[in-house]
Amino acid sequence: MRPFDLQRPDSLEHARNLSTGETATLIAGGTNLLDLMKLQVEVPERVVAIDRLGMNEIQATEDGGLRIGALVTNTATANDARIRSDYPVLARAILAGATQQLRNRATTGGNLCQRTRCYYFTNIDQPCNKREPGSGCGAIEGIARLHGVLGTSSSCIATYPGDMAVAMSALDATVEIVSADGSERSVPVRDFHLLPGDTPWRDNVLETGEIITAVTLPALVEGKQLYRKVRERSSYAFALVSVAAIIAMEGDTIARADLAFGGLAHKPWYDPRLSDLLVGKAPDAALFDSAADLLLENAQGYGENDFKIPLARRTLAAVLAEATETEL
Amino acid sequence: MPDTITINGTDHTLPSDPRVSLLDFLRHDLGLSGTKKGCDHGQCGACTVIVNGMRINSCLTLAALHDGDDVTTIEGLGTPENPSALQAAFVEHDGYQCGYCTPGQICSATAMLDEIKAGFASDASESLDGEMEASADEIRERMSGNLCRCGAYANIVAAIRDVASQGETA
Numbered sequence: 001m002r003p004f005d006l007q008r009p010d011s012l013e014h015a016r017n018l019s020t021g022e023t024a025t026l027i028a029g030g031t032n033l034l035d036l037m038k039l040q041v042e043v044p045e046r047v048v049a050i051d052r053l054g055m056n057e058i059q060a061t062e063d064g065g066l067r068i069g070a071l072v073t074n075t076a077t078a079n080d081a082r083i084r085s086d087y088p089v090l091a092r093a094i095l096a097g098a099t100q101q102l103r104n105r106a107t108t109g110g111n112l113c114q115r116t117r118c119y120y121f122t123n124i125d126q127p128c129n130k131r132e133p134g135s136g137c138g139a140i141e142g143i144a145r146l147h148g149v150l151g152t153s154s155s156c157i158a159t160y161p162g163d164m165a166v167a168m169s170a171l172d173a174t175v176e177i178v179s180a181d182g183s184e185r186s187v188p189v190r191d192f193h194l195l196p197g198d199t200p201w202r203d204n205v206l207e208t209g210e211i212i213t214a215v216t217l218p219a220l221v222e223g224k225q226l227y228r229k230v231r232e233r234s235s236y237a238f239a240l241v242s243v244a245a246i247i248a249m250e251g252d253t254i255a256r257a258d259l260a261f262g263g264l265a266h267k268p269w270y271d272p273r274l275s276d277l278l279v280g281k282a283p284d285a286a287l288f289d290s291a292a293d294l295l296l297e298n299a300q301g302y303g304e305n306d307f308k309i310p311l312a313r314r315t316l317a318a319v320l321a322e323a324t325e326t327e328l
Numbered sequence: 329m330p331d332t333i334t335i336n337g338t339d340h341t342l343p344s345d346p347r348v349s350l351l352d353f354l355r356h357d358l359g360l361s362g363t364k365k366g367c368d369h370g371q372c373g374a375c376t377v378i379v380n381g382m383r384i385n386s387c388l389t390l391a392a393l394h395d396g397d398d399v400t401t402i403e404g405l406g407t408p409e410n411p412s413a414l415q416a417a418f419v420e421h422d423g424y425q426c427g428y429c430t431p432g433q434i435c436s437a438t439a440m441l442d443e444i445k446a447g448f449a450s451d452a453s454e455s456l457d458g459e460m461e462a463s464a465d466e467i468r469e470r471m472s473g474n475l476c477r478c479g480a481y482a483n484i485v486a487a488i489r490d491v492a493s494q495g496e497t498a
């Protein structure tokens with residue numbers, strides 16, 4: 001690990017002043033940042049610890065939702081009674097990620113900002129446009145098993161690896177951000193992560209010096225909530241494909257269908273057309289198939305990850321069948 | 329309590345180099361070599377210790393950020409003469425071969441049994457609410473953060489189930 005200065009402000013205001021400048025990086029639980037600092041993928045000159053800033057509560061909001069502080073641990077979120085009863089898709093997504101030891105340290109903000117697990121990104125001997133702009137992408141013609149099939153670009157095909165944000169995307173949660181000058185903005189989780197385009201070094205919309213303060217969940221939604229994660233082993237592995245779903249029925253037809261997908265793209269994938277297609281229809285295998293056709297319309301495999309396309313189709317069908325109690 | 333950390337009941341001064349992980353601080357600076365380094369990247373669980381009652385990977389945390397914290401390592405759980413229930417059960421059930429993962433397994437299991445009592449859910453739990461059971465499936469899921477290169481899993485699960493059914497953790 002390269003030498004760095006460690007700073008530990010005890011107010012958000014002080015942290016904002018410290019976090020400006022390209023060379024400063026925030027540390028929350030440290031489970032992603034320290035991993036990457038040991039590999040010299042991240043080489044900050046200053047590390048600003050935000051663990052003393054509070055932001056560690058889950059509070060009810062005025063409009064009936066919940067506000068999860070940026071420093072609430074994944075364990076605390078998954079075990080909060082209100083999250084368990086009203087937002088089980090979020091509790092399930094978190095519990096399907098990492099391990100208890102990691103979730104005990106991992107925070108809301110850090111989880112959202114965790115970096116890709118692309119093998120070329122984490123190996124400084126390899127070319128990678130995300131880590132070293134202009135050096136090329138090792139994965140496109142290389143080992144691409146974990147990589148994206150939707151929204152990729154000719155500069156990067158990496159995936160966002162997390163589970164929590166996939167559920168937050170299905171729930172249409174909002175990220176609250178404060179900038180160095182104290183101004184605040186809110187960004188829907190669905191717009192927080194970026195596609196790689198020709199700026200693959202940008203994972204998300206955060207600008208230098210910005211700090212996530214919380215994620216807000218909208219008021220409780222009607223419907224069945226499911227999170228299904230397909231991975232190489234049954235625990236302690238990142239998603240190959242995951243689906244977060246909130247599905248409500250009215251009589252024999254689908255009344256609500258909010259779906260988000262992990263493992264397919266550089267961001268939790270949310271396609272509003274799926275809801276338009278599904279709502280108002282009676283669930284059956286043909287409908288699920290046409291939803292998958294729409295979802296995967298522009299999907300492109302890179303050899304090693306071709307399997308993700310049929311896997312996404314089958315996982316979507318399985319989730320829709322379970323949520324609507326349809327026999328396949 | 330600026331710059332001190334309590335480890336197994338004894339106060340220590342934290343290192344001045346911010347790069348030192350809690351794991352290296354325990355092993356290298358304090359000579360508490362019971363806690364093991366397997367991967368140094370959060371991928372194996374050999375470095376598991378209990379901080380303020382919660383199990384964490386000591387390799388992925390900076391010692392300097394633990395002032396005022398209370399850490400329990402394998403050395404703090406028991407001694408050869410006076411082992412904890414889990415330490416005794418691992419011996420009884422042969423819950424290891426080489427023993428390298430064992431301190432992490434036992435620290436992890438100690439905290440895990442408390443989590444079950446506290447009603448923490450896991451990915452294997454049928455329901456997110458209510459009483460949690462120390463079934464074999466639950467133990468396998470909850471202990472998935474501790475790999476065993478020797479594959480002693482069956483005996484590890486047996487040792488933990490034995491203690492869980494005695495209803496004691498330490």
Ligand SMILES: Cc1cc2nc3c(=O)[nH]c(=O)nc-3n(C[C@H](O)[C@H](O)[C@H](O)COP(=O)(O)OP(=O)(O)OC[C@H]3O[C@@H](n4cnc5c(N)ncnc54)[C@H](O)[C@@H]3O)c2cc1C
Pocket residue numbers: 025026027028029030031032033034035050070096097098099102105106107108109110111112113114161162163164206210211212213236237238239369370371
């Ligand atoms: C072996 C292993 C397996 C894993 N498996 C999974 C898995 O299956 N599913 C999954 O979802 N995750 C998994 N993870 C990732 C884990 O969830 C993340 O490491 C964790 O959520 C990061 O949170 P943290 O608080 O430790 O972040 P840190 O490491 O402290 O920070 C990560 C990044 O976020 C930035 N950051 C942190 N807080 C803020 C803030 N408030 N505002 C702005 N920026 C901020 C930091 O600057 C840094 O760039 C795994 C990790 C490991 C090591």
Ligand code: SF4
Pocket residue numbers: 116118119120121127128129130131136137138139140147155156157158200
């Ligand atoms: S896929 Fe993206 S992160 Fe991976 S090597 Fe290519 S540019 Fe780097």
Ligand code: FES
Pocket residue numbers: 364365366367368369370371372373374375376385386387388
């Ligand atoms: S040494 Fe910490 S998890 Fe492997």
Ligand code: FES
Pocket residue numbers: 423424425426427428429430475476477478479480
């Ligand atoms: S006993 Fe050898 S690694 Fe577990």
